[in-house]
Amino acid sequence: MTVERGVRMMAGLMVLLSVALAHSLSAYWLLLAAFVGVNLLQSAFTNWCPAMSILRAIGLKDSACSTGQ
Numbered sequence: 001m002t003v004e005r006g007v008r009m010m011a012g013l014m015v016l017l018s019v020a021l022a023h024s025l026s027a028y029w030l031l032l033a034a035f036v037g038v039n040l041l042q043s044a045f046t047n048w049c050p051a052m053s054i055l056r057a058i059g060l061k062d063s064a065c066s067t068g069q
Contacts, residue, residue: 002063006055007043011036 001009018032043049056062 001060003052003055003060004063006060007049007051010051010055011040 014036015033018029018036021029021032039049039051043052
């Protein structure tokens with residue numbers, strides 16, 4: 001798995017988790033989904049998000065197309 005796929009997987013899991021928690025506990029959990037969305041939007045412009053640093057630290061590699069190879 002690459003960093004890029006890991007970021008998408010982590011974002012999807014966080015959105016699903018926030019929706020489940022909002023349904024069962026409190027609508028305020030939808031703020032987590034909003035945060036994930038904003039973070040994905042800014043990463044589209046900057047090509048960086050905090051999750052990328054974490055995933056690289058645990059050993060995931062960048063894809064060849066994102067490194068220009």
